Amino acid sequence: MRTVFWVLVLVCTLCNGARAESGWRVETFTLQSTYLRENKLNLALERVIWVWLPPGYDASDKRYPVIHYIHNYAWTARQMHEVEHIGDVFQRALERGKTNEFIFVVGDYRATHTPGTFCGNNSVVGNWWDYTADELVSAVDERYRTLPDKDSRGLAGDFTGGYCAMRVAMERPGVFSSVYALHPVGTGTASGDEELISYPNWLELNTATSYDFLASTDGFTQAFLLMAQSHAPDLANPPFFANFMVKLKDGELVQDPEAIDQVRRNFMMANRIEQSVPALMQLRGLMFDWGRKDPNFGHVKGNRELTRTLDEYDVPHFSEEYRGSEWSEKWIEHGRVEDRMLPFFKRFLVSGQ
Numbered sequence: 001m002r003t004v005f006w007v008l009v010l011v012c013t014l015c016n017g018a019r020a021e022s023g024w025r026v027e028t029f030t031l032q033s034t035y036l037r038e039n040k041l042n043l044a045l046e047r048v049i050w051v052w053l054p055p056g057y058d059a060s061d062k063r064y065p066v067i068h069y070i071h072n073y074a075w076t077a078r079q080m081h082e083v084e085h086i087g088d089v090f091q092r093a094l095e096r097g098k099t100n101e102f103i104f105v106v107g108d109y110r111a112t113h114t115p116g117t118f119c120g121n122n123s124v125v126g127n128w129w130d131y132t133a134d135e136l137v138s139a140v141d142e143r144y145r146t147l148p149d150k151d152s153r154g155l156a157g158d159f160t161g162g163y164c165a166m167r168v169a170m171e172r173p174g175v176f177s178s179v180y181a182l183h184p185v186g187t188g189t190a191s192g193d194e195e196l197i198s199y200p201n202w203l204e205l206n207t208a209t210s211y212d213f214l215a216s217t218d219g220f221t222q223a224f225l226l227m228a229q230s231h232a233p234d235l236a237n238p239p240f241f242a243n244f245m246v247k248l249k250d251g252e253l254v255q256d257p258e259a260i261d262q263v264r265r266n267f268m269m270a271n272r273i274e275q276s277v278p279a280l281m282q283l284r285g286l287m288f289d290w291g292r293k294d295p296n297f298g299h300v301k302g303n304r305e306l307t308r309t310l311d312e313y314d315v316p317h318f319s320e321e322y323r324g325s326e327w328s329e330k331w332i333e334h335g336r337v338e339d340r341m342l343p344f345f346k347r348f349l350v351s352g353q
Contacts, residue, residue, distance in 0.1 A: 023054075023055040023087075023091050024052045024053065024054060024055065024087035024090050024091060024104075025052070025053045025057065025058070026050065026051070026052055026053075026081055026087065027050075027051055027053070028048055028049060028050050028051070029048075029049050029051070029139075029143060030046050030047070030048055030049070031046070031047045031048075031049050031108075031135065031136065031139050032045060032046055032047075033045045033046075033047050033126075033131055033135060034135065035126065035127040035128075035130040035131040035134065035135050036126035036127065036128070036131055037126075038123050038126065038127070039123065039124065039125055039126035040123070040124045040125075040235070040238075040241045041111055041112055041113060041114070041124070041125060041126070041229070042112045042113065043111060043112055043126055044110075044112060047107065047108035047131075048077070048108050049077075049105065049106070049107055049108060049136065049139070049140070050077035050078070050080075050081065050105070050106045051103065051104070051105050051106075051140070051144065052086070052087055052090065052103070052104040052105075053103060053144070054090075054094070054101035054102060054103065055091075055094075055101070056101055057101075057103075057145070061145065062145065062352070063145045063146060063147045063352060064101055064102055064103045064144075064145060064146060064147060064351070064352075065100070065102045065103070065146075065147050065152040065153065065154070065345070065349040065350065065351050065352075066102065066103045066104075066105060066140060066141075066144075066146045066147070066152065066153050066154070067102055067103070067104050067105070067154045067155075067156060067345055067349075068105045068106075068107065068132070068136065068137070068140075068153070068154070068155050068156070068176070069104065069105065069106045069107070069155075069156050069157055069161070070106075070107060070109055070119075070132065070155070070156070070157030070161035070162075070164045070165050070168075071106055071107075071109055071116075071157070071158070071161050072116070072157070072158050072159040072160050072161045073109070073111075073114075073115045073116025073117060073118070073159075073160045073161075073223075073226065074115035074116055074219075075116075076110060077106035077107075077108065080106060080331075084330075084331040085331070086104075086331055086337075089331055089333075089335075089337055089338050089342075090104065090342070092333065092338060093337075093338045093342045093343075096338075098338060098339065098342050098343050098346065099342040099343065099345070099346045100346055100351045101351075102345065102349070102351070103140075103144055103146060105136070105140050107131075107132060107136050109128070109161065109164070111226075113211035114211070114222060114225065114226055115222055115226075116160065116226065117160075117164075117226060117230065118160055118163070118164070118186075118223075118226045118227050118229075118230035118231065118267075119132075119160075119163070119164035119167060119168070119230060120229075120230030120231055120233075121171070122230070122233045123233070123235065124229050124230075124233035124234075124235065124241040124242070125229050125230050125233070128164070128230075129167070129168055129171045129172050130172070132155075132164070132168050132172075133168055133171075133172035133175040133176070134172075134175075137153065137175060147350065147351075147352055149350070150174060150175055150176060150177045151177045151284065151349070151350040152177075152349055152350045152351065152352070153175065153176050153177060153349070154176060154177065154178040154179065154180070154345045154348070154349050155168060155169060155176040155178070155179050155180075156179065156180040156181065156182070156341060156345075157181060157182065157184075158181075158182035158183060158330060159182070159183055159184070159185055159326060160184075160185060160186075160226075161182075162181030162182050162183060162184030162185070162288065163181070163184045163185055163186045163187065163269065165179055165180075165181050165184075166179060166181050166184060166187075166269060166286075166288065167269065167272075169279065169280065169283060169286070170269075170272060170276035170279050170280060171276075171279075173278070173279035173282050174282060176283075177282075177283060177284040177285070177348065177349070177350075178283060178284050178285040178286070178344070178345060178348040178349055179283060179285070179286050179287075180285075180286075180287045180288070180340075180341045180344050180345065181287075181288035181289075182288075182289060182330055182336055182337070182341065183288075183289065183290045183291055183294070183299070183303075183326045183330075184269075184288055184290070184303065185299050185302070186227070186267055186268060186269055186302065187268075187269045187270060187288075187299075187302040187303050187305070187306040188268060188269070188270050188298070188301060188302030188303075188304075188305040188306060189264065189268050189270045189271050189302075189305060189309075190263075190264050190268050190298075190302075197245050197246055197255060197260065199220035199221075199224065200220050200221040200223075200224040200225075200246075201217060201218065201220075201221045202244065202246040202247075202248075202253050203248065203253060204217055204221060205221060205224070205225060205240070205244055206244065206246075206247060206248035206253070207248065208239075208240075209239060210239055211239075224245075225240060225242065227263065227267055228240075228242035228243060228244055228245070228263065229241060229242045230267070231262075231263060231266040231267035232244075232245075232259060232262045232263050232266060232267070243256075243259045243262060244256070244259060245259045245260045245263055247259075268302075269302075269306055270302070270305050270306045270309040273306075273309050273310060273313055273315070274313065277313050277315060280310075280315045280317075281315065281316075283316075284348045284349075285318075285344060285345075285347065285348030286315070286316065286317040286318070287317060287318040287319065287320075287340075287341075287344050288303065288306070288307075288317070288318075288319055289319065289320040289321070289322060289336060289340065290303040290320075290321055290322075290326075291321075291322055291323070291324040291325045291326050291327075291328065291329060292321050292322070292323065292324075293323070293324055293325045293328075294325055294326040295325075296326075299326065300321070303319070303321070304321070306319075307319035318344075320340070322336070
């Protein structure tokens with residue numbers, strides 16, 4: 001009982017602090033996931049969901065549109081609250097007329113042994129498409145005064161979270177009506193692109209016998225591990241259960257053409273547009289942006305390729321390249337969220353206001 005008491009005190013302290021700072025009340029609830037139960041990553045099934053409620057929520061019986069948000073890997077909802085102070089961004093946008101009131105939900109996309117997830121739906125990483133589109137949406141609609149209709153429900157995310165947001169719209173149509181991705185990655189085709197296989201430490205990935213051996217590895221190697229587990233799973237290849245694009249054979253690292261093709265087909269977004277056109281055509285609004293100063297130019301190239309591919313299939317969308325890096329412009333004053341993302345959702349979400 002004492003533990004529960006102090007947890008409640010902590011949550012209330014967070015809520016009161018957020019209210020005093022911005023007028024937006026923050027609270028959390030725990031979702032016991034069933035869709036993530038089948039996995040090989042020892043995922044915690046108790047997912048902590050963070051919710052920002054607008055200033056008028058407690059004083060009315062009004063229902064509100066909802067923006068669901070997928071955070072980047074190696075980042076958390078708590079950091080969005082305590083480091084990026086996203087409630088201040090919401091309040092500033094509201095005062096400037098850039099947005100109507102809305103409920104903002106950040107799901108829990110953390111992993112146990114790795115920095116996070118590249119989503120996906122399989123028995124290695126869990127069913128993240130279903131967790132987002134079914135389980136999380138239902139839990140929020142049951143607990144809060146939402147407008148429980150797809151036309152009033154948006155989805156957003158940044159970096160890998162932006163990738164996941166767009167893929168959820170493609171894989172689970174009819175749940176979200178509007179999608180905004182902030183500097184998504186994995187968006188091109190990677191056709192003939194050696195960058196896809198040149199970055200990771202493949203020797204470490206092929207020789208490590210547990211996650212402990214990868215604890216200090218570089219970010220590229222961790223990212224390519226998550227990519228393979230999420231979109232090229234291999235239940236016959238413990239301990240990481242991934243089909244790596246480069247394998248160790250007879251003491252030498254050798255490219256595996258079939259594994260490379262599997263990643264390009266399953267992960268690279270532009271390669272999946274053709275089969276996803278009907279789903280994308282159902283959206284009321286679709287937008288993504290990217291910073292041209294990303295030091296990994298493959299991300300810039302991929303987003304340029306994605307917008308051209310969408311044009312080829314006549315998929316309505318907005319895309320914008322801005323002067324900045326992958327991190328620099330999002331949650332700052334007059335940044336991408338305040339001046340682009342929130343006005344986008346104001347335009348395309350049915351608010352009832």
